[in-house]
Amino acid sequence: ETGVTQTPRHLVMGMTNKKSLKCEQHLGHNAMYWYKQSAKKPLELMFVYSLEERVENNSVPSRFSPECPNSSHLFLHLHTLQPEDSALYLCASSHAGANVLTFGAGSRLTVL
């Protein structure tokens, strides 16, 4: 148990579908992150929320939409995705300003 729970663990969707990834942490952290991990590429930071406000948005296409309703929950809403968006999406949390991250197990996304 890593303390960061991601659901679903696996998701297959068509290019016209709308789905959401969910992340939950009960570690008392106040910063949450979405990373994308593709084969043979470094981890890519997508979004960061600190104290429930978005502080980083690394030029991510608008078909990815994050939501952070409170410091314990983070969502990634997906719509009109492309096959190249297939990847492992990792959620992480930390104390604000700290770089020691606790990661979830990831959501494996396949876009057909």
Add this chain to the structure above:
Amino acid sequence: SQELEQSPQSLIVQEGKNLTINCTSSKTLYGLYWYKQKYGEGLIFLMMLQKGGEEKSHEKITAKLDEKKQQSSLHITASQPSHAGIYLCGADHSGAGSYQLTFGKGTKLSVIP
């Protein structure tokens, strides 16, 4: 070119052997973080290094930061099958309070019993 280069990309060792993984940064390092990942799963934090010359150990894993060379090494002594996985280094290139960690592509370690 990559901001953070890891070498080797993959490594196969016999159980009981020692090994070293390197992480080299093209930019000034304000902090260097080592993580381990089991295939298809999340990353587990191993160690954080912030000062030049700093060395930390946890069980049979030792990490060092050579600030002059902007390089860190991860050394495993007497490897075991449980050490198998992907080791990633993450670098803070911006300083305190930054939320941006740059990661290397990882080194895949296999340990043969």
